[in-house]
Amino acid sequence: MNDSPVIEAKNLDLTFETNDGPVHALKGVDLTINKGDFVSFIGPSGCGKTTFLRVIAALEHPTGGTITVNGMSPDEARRQRAYGYVFQAAGLYPWRTIRDNIRLPLEIMGFPKAEQDAQIDRVLDLVELRGFGKKFPWQLSGGMQQRASIARALAFDADLLLMDEPFGALDEIVRDHLNEQLLQLWGSTNKTIGFVTHSIPEAVYLSTKIVVMSPRPGRITDVIESTLPRERPLDIRDTPEFLEIAHRVREGLRAGHAYDDE
Amino acid sequence: MSWVIFAIVFWAMGYWANYKLANGAHSQSRLVKLAVPVIFGVTIIAVWEGLVRGLNVPHVILPPPSSIAERFASSLDILWVDFVQTFVKGALSGYLIGCGSAFIIAVLIDRSPFLQRGLLPVGNFIAALPIVGTAPILVMWFGFDWQSKAAVVVAMVFFPMLVNTVQGLAATDKMQRDLMATYSASYWQSLFKLRLPAAMPAVFNGLKIATTLALIGAIVAEFFGSPIKGMGFRISTEVGKLGLDMVWAEISVAALAGSAFYGVVAIIEKGVTFWHPSQRG
Amino acid sequence: MRSILPILAVVSAIVLLWYGAAVSMNSKWAQDQAKRADVELSFSELVADTWSQERPRLPAPHQVVSELWKSTGEMALKGRAFSKRSLIFHGWITLSATMLGFVIGTGAGILLAVGIVHYRVMDMSVMPWAIASQTIPILAIAPMIIVVLNSIGVQGLVPKAIISAYLSFFPVVVGMVKGLRSPSMDQLDLLRTYSAGVNATFWKLRLPSSMPYLFTSLKIGMAASLVGAIVGELPTGAIRGLGARMLTGSYYGQTIQIWSALFAAAILAAVLVGIIGLIERSTLKRMGMSQ
Numbered sequence: 001m002n003d004s005p006v007i008e009a010k011n012l013d014l015t016f017e018t019n020d021g022p023v024h025a026l027k028g029v030d031l032t033i034n035k036g037d038f039v040s041f042i043g044p045s046g047c048g049k050t051t052f053l054r055v056i057a058a059l060e061h062p063t064g065g066t067i068t069v070n071g072m073s074p075d076e077a078r079r080q081r082a083y084g085y086v087f088q089a090a091g092l093y094p095w096r097t098i099r100d101n102i103r104l105p106l107e108i109m110g111f112p113k114a115e116q117d118a119q120i121d122r123v124l125d126l127v128e129l130r131g132f133g134k135k136f137p138w139q140l141s142g143g144m145q146q147r148a149s150i151a152r153a154l155a156f157d158a159d160l161l162l163m164d165e166p167f168g169a170l171d172e173i174v175r176d177h178l179n180e181q182l183l184q185l186w187g188s189t190n191k192t193i194g195f196v197t198h199s200i201p202e203a204v205y206l207s208t209k210i211v212v213m214s215p216r217p218g219r220i221t222d223v224i225e226s227t228l229p230r231e232r233p234l235d236i237r238d239t240p241e242f243l244e245i246a247h248r249v250r251e252g253l254r255a256g257h258a259y260d261d262e
Numbered sequence: 263m264s265w266v267i268f269a270i271v272f273w274a275m276g277y278w279a280n281y282k283l284a285n286g287a288h289s290q291s292r293l294v295k296l297a298v299p300v301i302f303g304v305t306i307i308a309v310w311e312g313l314v315r316g317l318n319v320p321h322v323i324l325p326p327p328s329s330i331a332e333r334f335a336s337s338l339d340i341l342w343v344d345f346v347q348t349f350v351k352g353a354l355s356g357y358l359i360g361c362g363s364a365f366i367i368a369v370l371i372d373r374s375p376f377l378q379r380g381l382l383p384v385g386n387f388i389a390a391l392p393i394v395g396t397a398p399i400l401v402m403w404f405g406f407d408w409q410s411k412a413a414v415v416v417a418m419v420f421f422p423m424l425v426n427t428v429q430g431l432a433a434t435d436k437m438q439r440d441l442m443a444t445y446s447a448s449y450w451q452s453l454f455k456l457r458l459p460a461a462m463p464a465v466f467n468g469l470k471i472a473t474t475l476a477l478i479g480a481i482v483a484e485f486f487g488s489p490i491k492g493m494g495f496r497i498s499t500e501v502g503k504l505g506l507d508m509v510w511a512e513i514s515v516a517a518l519a520g521s522a523f524y525g526v527v528a529i530i531e532k533g534v535t536f537w538h539p540s541q542r543g
Numbered sequence: 544m545r546s547i548l549p550i551l552a553v554v555s556a557i558v559l560l561w562y563g564a565a566v567s568m569n570s571k572w573a574q575d576q577a578k579r580a581d582v583e584l585s586f587s588e589l590v591a592d593t594w595s596q597e598r599p600r601l602p603a604p605h606q607v608v609s610e611l612w613k614s615t616g617e618m619a620l621k622g623r624a625f626s627k628r629s630l631i632f633h634g635w636i637t638l639s640a641t642m643l644g645f646v647i648g649t650g651a652g653i654l655l656a657v658g659i660v661h662y663r664v665m666d667m668s669v670m671p672w673a674i675a676s677q678t679i680p681i682l683a684i685a686p687m688i689i690v691v692l693n694s695i696g697v698q699g700l701v702p703k704a705i706i707s708a709y710l711s712f713f714p715v716v717v718g719m720v721k722g723l724r725s726p727s728m729d730q731l732d733l734l735r736t737y738s739a740g741v742n743a744t745f746w747k748l749r750l751p752s753s754m755p756y757l758f759t760s761l762k763i764g765m766a767a768s769l770v771g772a773i774v775g776e777l778p779t780g781a782i783r784g785l786g787a788r789m790l791t792g793s794y795y796g797q798t799i800q801i802w803s804a805l806f807a808a809a810i811l812a813a814v815l816v817g818i819i820g821l822i823e824r825s826t827l828k829r830m831g832m833s834q
Contacts, residue, residue, distance in 0.1 A: 057444055058443075059440050059443060059444070078443070078444065078446055079446050081445070081446060083444070084444075085440075085441065085444040087437050087440070087441065089437060091437050091438055091441060093456070093459065093460075094537035094538070095459050095535075095536075095537040104445075104455065105445045107455070108442075108445045108446075108447045108451050108455070109445065109446075136537060138537070138539075138542065277664075280664050280667070280668050281664050283667075284663040284664040284666070284667045284668070285663055285664070289663070289667070294667075295667065298664075298667040298668045299667065299668050299669075299670075299671035299672055301668070302668035302669065302672070303672065322694070323691050323694060323695060324691065376549050376552075377549065377553070378549075379546045379549040379550070380546070380548075380549030380550045380551075380552050380553035380554075381549075381553055383546060383550055384550060384553050384554065384557075387813065390762070390766045390812060390813070390816055391766075391808070391809045391812050391813070392766070392769055392770045392773055392805075392808050392809065392812055394682075394770060394773070394774060395773060395785075395786070395789055395804070395805040395808050395809075396805065398789055398790070398792065398793030398801050399793075399798070399801055399802070399805070401793065402600065402793065402798065403568075403600065473678065474677060474678055474679075474680065477680040478680040478681075478682045478683070481680055481682065481683045482682050482683070482685075482774055485686065485774070485777050486777070486790070486793060487793070493683065494683065497683055497686055497687065498686050498777075501686040501687050501689075501690045502690075504690070504694070506687060506691070509686075509687050510687075512683075513683055513684060513687075516679065516680050516683050517679040517680075520678045520679045520680050521675060521678045521679060523678070524678035525678075
């Protein structure tokens with residue numbers, strides 16, 4: 001594993017002013033993410049995991065502390081198109097075909113036409129949607145739409161991929177399949193991935209590092225370096241090693257009062 | 263008397279036919295869905311004809327459909343002149359000017375939430391007012407001819423179109439706008455690639471409403487003063503002469519023009535917003 | 544309430560533009576008069592003149608407001624609220640036709656909507672016509688209805704009310720049908736598990752669910768009824784009512800009269816729709832359905 005930090009957060013604070021008073025979405029967050037890491041963020045609602053992802057993406061701005069992405073400010077990194085973002089909903093434009101949806105960031109970033117088509121073909125292969133380029137989003141299943149959304153995020157070759165509960169709206173069988181595919185993709189492209197999830201097995205299965213967070217205020221309760229090998233078949237979820245890591249995650253969530261009643 | 267019996271029998275047959283079709287096995291097919299309202303319409307016309315003739319209703323009160331059809335066929339030249347004056351010169355030009363300017367202004371004020379917060383309530387308010395009342399004023403400013411009618415149409419369609427377009431431009435959700443932010447897209451890129459296409463359903467809703475308003479505006483404006491042609495003019499003078507079959511003939515032209523106008527806009531809408539759930543059935 | 548400032552800004556801008564337009568549109572007449580009297584007008588004299596002409600091309604806002612006041616409040620204070628020159632009188636004439644037509648049209652519309660939702664035959668035969676009728680300029684029929692009814696002896700209030708009824712009828716039908724059909728399949732299935740009949744389903748589920756749609760249609764219907772009553776006053780050269788006032792104003796070149804009648808109609812429309820809005824808010828709040 002490389003040791004060059006891609007994301008470095010030191011004492012990060014983010015407080016929202018709301019009608020019901022200030023909300024400490026993030027407090028004192030210290031975290032380093034290195035190149036090639038697959039980092040999952042797990043925790044209950046309000047623990048700040050999505051907020052942290054959005055701060056990296058420069059969609060939110062911290063009120064205290066520092067954070068650098070690729071050695072520069074998140075805004076600068078965003079301007080340099082350093083990352084691809086995948087939302088919980090596929091968010092494809094219904095008036096564009098799948099190919100043209102993937103083309104969207106390439107158009108905005110000014111890629112020449114020939115290169116656009118080459119990139120689209122490449123990422124369609126990566127997510128195994130080769131024959132579906134001319135279809136419209138509403139002609140595809142939910143899982144396929146989400147794959148198209150991932151392809152869109154990969155199209156412009158950013159080294160950093162930020163994913164906010166991308167498989168949350170899908171059923172478990174589709175989810176398993178997509179998890180496998182995502183790991184293969186990560187293996188072949190060596191990108192750095194930040195992944196927000198609600199699911200403990202998903203976090204443990206996918207990650208090299210698991211960040212357990214808890215709410216009120218949003219903070220990191222535990223950072224677990226996974227001991228599982230990089231190549232992982234789905235069956236690894238039944239091994240004792242896997243269960244031990246999952247247990248540690250659950251302990252971290254309990255310590256953060258994730259299982260208490262409101 | 264036989265006419266009245268004809269009317270009653272036709273009504274019974276029409277009702278029976280529709281009842282069978284509506285509750286039958288094929289009631290959901292496109293053919294049946296088309297046939298039932300058509301049968302209903304034909305029945306109404308037949309009953310109309312039968313009752314008017316059978317009960318000897320004076321033709322100056324309510325002419326039977328047959329005499330209306332006769333008048334229609336024999337007055338095609340007058341009807342055409344009136345149509346061009348009212349619809350083409352008055353309604354259509356006012357529609358294009360009014361909708362076009364409303365669309366452009368909506369895009370211009372898009373960058374100013376302050377202006378939007380001010381214009382939207384004012385626009386909604388003005389859109390609910392009896393704008394046809396401005397007709398005499400506009401006749402005074404623009405003269406008797408089609409220009410004042412076009413002006414009334416502009417006044418009537420502008421605010422509904424403005425309100426609909428502004429709502430359409432606001433139709434994108436936060437996630438979509440965040441996605442654009444992650445691409446570091448400029449305001450114009452975001453406008454042309456995301457917000458304008460997403461606004462099209464609301465824009466066409468406004469355009470469809472405007473077609474009805476345009477025709478009403480042009481015709482009613484002519485009630486307030488017009489050169490000796492135009493559908494509104496013809497209606498008000500023929501009404502004065504109790505030439506009601508001509509009035510009905512003009513109204514039929516208006517009805518045809520209105521539905522055709524709406525239909526054309528709806529077809530264009532289907533092409534542009536093919537992706538919207540409402541168009542995919 | 545943060546909309547108050549922008550609204551005020553927009554309204555003030557409109558008023559300012561209005562004053563400016565009054566100057567430019569009325570100046571020709573003022574210059575002509577001055578030339579006839581061999582007098583040169585200074586700029587401030589020109590402006591003052593354009594804002595106080597008797598038959599201006601564009602009355603200034605304060606002229607319209609003062610005429611409005613003269614023919615409403617002032618007359619009411621003198622106890623002559625219902626004299627033939629009072630806008631309250633004319634407004635009342637138009638209002639009564641509007642209200643009668645609105646009530647008839649809304650009542651009939653709701654009944655037809657209930658029929659359409661419950662009887663397949665009515666749904667398939669009438670509903671397409673109801674939708675199609677919204678593309679037809681129904682207002683064009685107004686003169687004919689007035690004249691026909693006059694010739695069989697029905698005059699005054701009723702013919703205008705019929706036009707108003709007709710105009711509010713279709714929006715109410717279309718809106719109510721949408722509203723009565725708005726409950727989801729899940730909701731309807733739940734009532735079926737209670738063995739609830741058509742009546743119970745209607746009163747307990749369909750009718751309450753249709754309230755938001757009903758109020759929207761009522762507002763549209765009210766505005767349409769008012770327009771119908773006004774247009775209904777035009778054909779026979781009526782002399783009573785706001786529409787008649789606008790017509791006589793245009794015949795005699797009394798532009799300020801036209802504008803004040805128009806404003807009175809606008810205020811009437813705003814008040815009527817506003818009242819429905821208030822009823823809507825309190826009803827929906829009591830039903831827990833307010834947005």
